[in-house]
Amino acid sequence: AQSVSQHNHHVILSEAASLELGCNYSYGGTVNLFWYVQYPGQHLQLLLKYFSGDPLVKGIKGFEAEFIKSKFSFNLRKPSVQWSDTAEYFCAVSGQAGTALIFGKGTTLSVSS
Amino acid sequence: DTGVSQNPRHKITKRGQNVTFRCDPISEHNRLYWYRQTLGQGPEFLTYFQNEAQLEKSRLLSDRFSAERPKGSFSTLEIQRTEQGDSAMYLCASSSTSGSGQFFGPGTRLTVL
Numbered sequence: 001a002q003s004v005s006q007h008n009h010h011v012i013l014s015e016a017a018s019l020e021l022g023c024n025y026s027y028g029g030t031v032n033l034f035w036y037v038q039y040p041g042q043h044l045q046l047l048l049k050y051f052s053g054d055p056l057v058k059g060i061k062g063f064e065a066e067f068i069k070s071k072f073s074f075n076l077r078k079p080s081v082q083w084s085d086t087a088e089y090f091c092a093v094s095g096q097a098g099t100a101l102i103f104g105k106g107t108t109l110s111v112s113s
Numbered sequence: 114d115t116g117v118s119q120n121p122r123h124k125i126t127k128r129g130q131n132v133t134f135r136c137d138p139i140s141e142h143n144r145l146y147w148y149r150q151t152l153g154q155g156p157e158f159l160t161y162f163q164n165e166a167q168l169e170k171s172r173l174l175s176d177r178f179s180a181e182r183p184k185g186s187f188s189t190l191e192i193q194r195t196e197q198g199d200s201a202m203y204l205c206a207s208s209s210t211s212g213s214g215q216f217f218g219p220g221t222r223l224t225v226l
Contacts, residue, residue, distance in 0.1 A: 004155075034214060044156070044204070044217040090155050098144055098208055100169060101215060103155030 002027045004091050006104035013081050013111050021076040021107050023091035033074040034092040034101065035065055044090070050074065061085070083113040115139060117218035119205050125224045126195055133191045134221045138207030145188050146215060147180055148204040149173070156204055162188060163210070195225045 007022035025031065035047040048059025055067040065076045074091060088108050092101040118137045126132050138145045144163050148156035159178070160170045164185035174180075177195075182188040192199055202222050206215040 036217075043219040044206075046214045046216065049214050092155070098163075098210060100146065100158040100161060100171070101148075101156070102158065105153065105155050 002093070002102050004093055004102055004104035006089075006091055006107050008107045009105070010108045010110070013109070015083055015111055015113050016080050017111075019076070019078040019081045019085070019109070021089055021091075021109070023074045023076065023104060024072050025074065025091075025093045025102075026072065027093050027095065027102070029095055032094045032096075033065070033067060034094075035059065035063070035074075035076050036090045036092060036103075037087050038090070038106075039087045047076075047089070081109070081111050083111050085109060086111045117205055117207050117216055119203075119218040119221050121221060122219060123222050123224075125226065127226050128195060128197060130195055131191065131193045132195060132223065133189050134203055134205075134223075135187060135189050136205030136218060137187045138205070139216060140186075142207035142209050142216070143185065144208045144210065144215075145182055146206040146208070147188070147190050148206065150202045150204055150220070151200075159190075192223075195223075197225050199223060200225045 003026045005024045033050040036044045037047045038044050050057045050067045058064045088106045090106045091104045094101050120135045146161040147159040150156040160180050162182040177193045180190045202220045204220045206217045208215045
């Protein structure tokens, strides 16, 4: 079955700490991978996406993610988090571009100043 | 604001009533998606349109749910004979055919009493 697994339900970090959020997927065939972020009181925003090419993709606000095909993973990283990164982060996968997204359950990130 | 808009933002209804939600996508996007999100879960796909054609429906979409996009612009999602289990956030997203990523609206929060 097609699915996305996010390893951490809630991550708590201090400002300037490094971040890595895990995401593994189960999906047959070509995949497109996404990270979305939802800040408190706001709607889902696209953080970054991978369609093909360089497996290391850079997104907004200093975030990056690496696609490792052999591990079916697409982990999100940021070298130094800020208090404003406090949000819920969702990993998602789709097949052919433009088709339905399958989301993970999300990871809540709390950053203390 | 040129993003995806949804109306109403909140809807409270009694069990057994019908409700209808509206989504206005980003104007140049020809694909429109509906998702449902409950507390502690990621969004779950319901259905999507390319222009006015409904291309895919999830098994989650029971016979009580119907979606339309009559002119290929805005879309409506109707739930008939609402049940308490229908209480959720209903999200709309849009994208271009090139699949640059789906852009989400603020959602309609439905509460069924």
